[in-house]
Amino acid sequence: GLSERLQKTFSKLRGKGKVTEADVREMMREVRLALLEADVNFDVTKTFIKTVRERAVGSEVLESLTPAQQVIKIVNEELTKVMGTTAVALNNAPKIPTIIMMVGLQGAGKTTSAGKLVHYLQTEQKARPLLIAADVYRPAAIEQLQTIGQQLQVPVYDEGTQVDPVTIVEHGLTQAREQKNDYVLIDTAGRLEIDTQLMDELRRIKDLAQPNEILLVVDSMTGQAATHVAEGFNEQLDITGVILTKLDGDTRGGAALSIRAVTGKPIKFIGSGEKLAALEVFHPDRMANRILGMGDMMTLIEKAEKDYDAQQAETLTRKMQENSFDFNDFVDQLQQVQKMGPMDEIMKMIPGMANNPALKNAQMDPQDLEHLKAIVYSMTLQERQEPDLLNPSRRRRIAAGAGRPIVEVNRMIKQFKQMQTMMQKMSKGNLNGMEQMMGN
Ligand code: GDP
Ligand code: MG
Numbered sequence: 001g002l003s004e005r006l007q008k009t010f011s012k013l014r015g016k017g018k019v020t021e022a023d024v025r026e027m028m029r030e031v032r033l034a035l036l037e038a039d040v041n042f043d044v045t046k047t048f049i050k051t052v053r054e055r056a057v058g059s060e061v062l063e064s065l066t067p068a069q070q071v072i073k074i075v076n077e078e079l080t081k082v083m084g085t086t087a088v089a090l091n092n093a094p095k096i097p098t099i100i101m102m103v104g105l106q107g108a109g110k111t112t113s114a115g116k117l118v119h120y121l122q123t124e125q126k127a128r129p130l131l132i133a134a135d136v137y138r139p140a141a142i143e144q145l146q147t148i149g150q151q152l153q154v155p156v157y158d159e160g161t162q163v164d165p166v167t168i169v170e171h172g173l174t175q176a177r178e179q180k181n182d183y184v185l186i187d188t189a190g191r192l193e194i195d196t197q198l199m200d201e202l203r204r205i206k207d208l209a210q211p212n213e214i215l216l217v218v219d220s221m222t223g224q225a226a227t228h229v230a231e232g233f234n235e236q237l238d239i240t241g242v243i244l245t246k247l248d249g250d251t252r253g254g255a256a257l258s259i260r261a262v263t264g265k266p267i268k269f270i271g272s273g274e275k276l277a278a279l280e281v282f283h284p285d286r287m288a289n290r291i292l293g294m295g296d297m298m299t300l301i302e303k304a305e306k307d308y309d310a311q312q313a314e315t316l317t318r319k320m321q322e323n324s325f326d327f328n329d330f331v332d333q334l335q336q337v338q339k340m341g342p343m344d345e346i347m348k349m350i351p352g353m354a355n356n357p358a359l360k361n362a363q364m365d366p367q368d369l370e371h372l373k374a375i376v377y378s379m380t381l382q383e384r385q386e387p388d389l390l391n392p393s394r395r396r397r398i399a400a401g402a403g404r405p406i407v408e409v410n411r412m413i414k415q416f417k418q419m420q421t422m423m424q425k426m427s428k429g430n431l432n433g434m435e436q437m438m439g440n
Contacts, residue, residue: 024056027071038291039223041258044082048257052078076288082257083284088266091212091240096182097130099173099209103202103237104217105229106190109245109271111141113217114185115148116271116279117243121183122152129183132172133158134165134205137189145187151276155179165189166204173209186211194232202237214239215268218259221246226255227262234263245271248278256287327376327384330416374402375409387416 028049035045055074092098100117102110114131121127131149133156135141142158149156157172169186176184186209191198206214216239218226226244233239242263244256247270256267267282376384378401383389390398390413399406 021057024053024071028053028056031075035254035257039226039254039258041224041227041262044258044261047261048078048082072292076292079257079288079291080284083260083287084266085284087281087283088241088268090268093212096180097173097176097184098182098213099184099186099211100213100215101186101188101202101206101209101211102215102217102243103188103233103239104190105194105219106192108190108217108219109243110190110217111135111144111148111187112274112276113215113243113245113269113271113279114145114187115152115276117185117215117269118148118152118154118183119276120269120279122154127182128180129154129185130172130176130179130181131156132169132184132186134168134172134186135189136161136163136165136168141187141189148276155181165201166208169205169209184209194229194236199236206237211240213241215241215243216265217243217245218255219246220244220255220270221249223255224258227258230259230263230265234265239263239265241266241268243267243269243271243279244282248272254291256282257291260284325420327379327387327416330419331373331376371402371404371408372412375399375404375412378402387413387420 031052032045032049035048036042040048052071052074055078056071090098090100102114104110118127118129118131121129131145131154133142133145135145139161142161146156146158155175157168157175159168159171165188172186173184186205188202188205189198214237216230216233216237218230220226222229230239230242242259242265244259244267256270259265260267270280270282270287272278272280375398378398379390383394383398395409395413396406399409402409
């Protein structure tokens with residue numbers, strides 16, 4: 001995938017004290033191919049590469065001590081920029097109700113996303129929305145929306161399949177005004193492709209409802225096609241934003257990059273599952289990291305550059321390679337990490353760790369460092385070096401010695417083991433772990 005390719009490319013620069021213009025050109029060729037493979041639109045890729053190359057051959061990189069990191073950083077920053085830099089909030093009407101019209105091709109996720117958006121609004125601002133069923137072509141579509149309405153306990157306005165959708169919307173809006181609903185979400189019909197009949201109907205609904213938002217729902221799995229769909233809908237309806245669905249699949253998010261660049265319209269939300277809670281506000285920086293497949297690598301690099309003692313990084317790298325990371329190193333590490341931030345936050349930034357289920361339980365508060373130290377110091381030297389010795393009775397003895405509950409001892413040992421595993425992974429990984437991160 002894209003991330004593996006990029007990491008491989010970047011690793012070529014590892015250890016180079018100076019990068020030449022030829023190095024940068026070569027890298028950019030790889031980045032270009034990688035983006036195209038991830039379904040990023042051709043023109044978008046071209047412009048993107050041009051921008052990154054200009055920045056990269058500037059003194060910014062060539063004279064830097066950490067050229068590979070600098071290039072990754074530039075690629076990341078530019079990706080973020082292409083996707084709009086910051087999250088964009090919903091347009092709210094000055095006077096309720098705020099009217100949101102969902103549009104998109106059949107199967108893109110309009111109905112599901114309407115439900116998700118209701119759930120989001122309920123959770124975020126205790127909203128009292130009304131859903132309008134304006135997809136009259138399939139009886140199942142109305143039932144689907146009714147089911148979602150029941151789940152969320154919000155009213156769904158429908159008039160079956162025999163009434164013109166524009167009329168349904170008109171009546172639905174009247175009801176919403178009477179009932180003082182603060183949001184109205186209009187679920188419209190889709191087709192397999194953009195056609196004039198569909199667009200006429202959507203335009204008529206738009207003219208009547210005067211929505212504050214026309215959210216185009218796009219299936220991220222459709223790759224390049226997603227961009228064309230977005231262009232088409234935007235030309236015809238002048239959409240106000242995009243919901244990119246099905247990002248829980250193995251898509252890398254290339255569509256996100258192209259859609260924003262081609263339509264100029266912000267992606268406002270992403271769908272990441274079939275459940276009604278699976279909707280997130282779109283953050284360009286996070287998507288850039290996702291596309292690069294690097295967790296929050298940039299932040300980690302920056303933190304590391306600031307806080308990390310190079311000497312210690314070197315020692316740690318060696319330990320990782322020798323596989324001799326023990327509890328003494330663990331305490332050293334924690335002391336370093338305490339300067340950088342909470343443990344689980346740091347670990348999440350490391351490539352391949354972001355989705356590690358083990359991390360869900362890793363709650364290391366740097367304030368607990370003193371307790372952890374007490375636990376480690378209650379171990380014998382041998383125990384510190386050979387954690388496998390730590391059977392239940394030894395753990396009990398250590399807990400008593402440190403004056404900490406046994407669960408804490410167990411948790412620490414678990415975290416230590418996670419860290420050990422991570423170290424092993426990193427020392428085998430493409431980027432050659434810490435060494436790469438620390439710019440050695
Ligand atoms: P519509 O025709 O545009 O209204 O699309 P639907 O809302 O009926 O969704 C079509 C299918 O996609 C359904 O099976 C949904 O459960 C599924 N779906 C929608 N959004 C997502 C998502 O973000 N992730 C996943 N995995 N499935 C989704
Ligand atoms: Mg639908």
